[in-house]
Amino acid sequence: GNSVTQMEGPVTLSEEAFLTINCTYTATGYPSLFWYVQYPGEGLQLLLKATKADDKGSNKGFEATYRKETTSFHLEKGSVQVSDSAVYFCALKRQETSGSRLTFGEGTQLTVNP
Amino acid sequence: GAVVSQHPSRVICKSGTSVKIECRSLDFQATTMFWYRQFPKQSLMLMATSNEGSKATYEQGVEKDKFLINHASLTLSTLTVTSAHPEDSSFYICSASKSTYEQYFGPGTRLTVT
Numbered sequence: 001g002n003s004v005t006q007m008e009g010p011v012t013l014s015e016e017a018f019l020t021i022n023c024t025y026t027a028t029g030y031p032s033l034f035w036y037v038q039y040p041g042e043g044l045q046l047l048l049k050a051t052k053a054d055d056k057g058s059n060k061g062f063e064a065t066y067r068k069e070t071t072s073f074h075l076e077k078g079s080v081q082v083s084d085s086a087v088y089f090c091a092l093k094r095q096e097t098s099g100s101r102l103t104f105g106e107g108t109q110l111t112v113n114p
Numbered sequence: 115g116a117v118v119s120q121h122p123s124r125v126i127c128k129s130g131t132s133v134k135i136e137c138r139s140l141d142f143q144a145t146t147m148f149w150y151r152q153f154p155k156q157s158l159m160l161m162a163t164s165n166e167g168s169k170a171t172y173e174q175g176v177e178k179d180k181f182l183i184n185h186a187s188l189t190l191s192t193l194t195v196t197s198a199h200p201e202d203s204s205f206y207i208c209s210a211s212k213s214t215y216e217q218y219f220g221p222g223t224r225l226t227v228t
Binding site: 041044 | 118120148155156157158160163207209216217218219220221222224
């Protein structure tokens with residue numbers, strides 16, 4: 001079956017530090033990959049996505065590259081801000097249809113200190 | 115565009131009572147809606163998938179008689195927790211999907227059963 005594994009948190013960084021949150025997946029076929037962010041007390045927001053191998057998703061300074069050879073989709077940001085403190089979820093979706101489900105990783109709590 | 119709302123944002127109810135949570139797609143027609151449950155510091159667990167006008171498809175282990183899902187229109191789905199107990203206390207999140215493959219998440223509903 002499909003699964004997503006994220007690095008365990010929590011992750012605590014100082015402002016302007018470099019961020020990497022690892023994500024690997026197991027899936028048959030060619031899934032689409034996503035990173036979602038959840039701020040305290042809120043629902044999830046799509047941060048970025050990639051739909052095929054070697055695609056790079058980017059948004060708000062965050063980037064992730066779809067690596068089929070290593071089945072990975074690691075999230076990176078060159079310089080984090082306090083406002084980036086949130087929980088980050090890696091997810092995959094097997095089919096390019098509206099009815100197919102998302103499979104989420106466990107989530108990684110990020111805290112950025114000033 | 116693609117805004118999903120949930121109502122209420124927080125609800126406290128007494129054990130044995132039922133509570134209804136609404137999920138609305140505000141600016142698009144949602145062919146599919148999803149209901150998730152999130153425990154503290156954990157990932158999202160898919161409870162059920164619903165398509166407008168048809169019965170919801172529940173995930174294994176989710177009691178369909180306890181968690182009643184109705185998808186009466188292309189913009190509204192409701193989740194009713196029947197005979198709620200303290201163990202049903204959780205954060206419930208819905209998402210909606212239109213013709214594209216992306217899911218748009220609501221802000222979540224915090225349910226506390228006393």
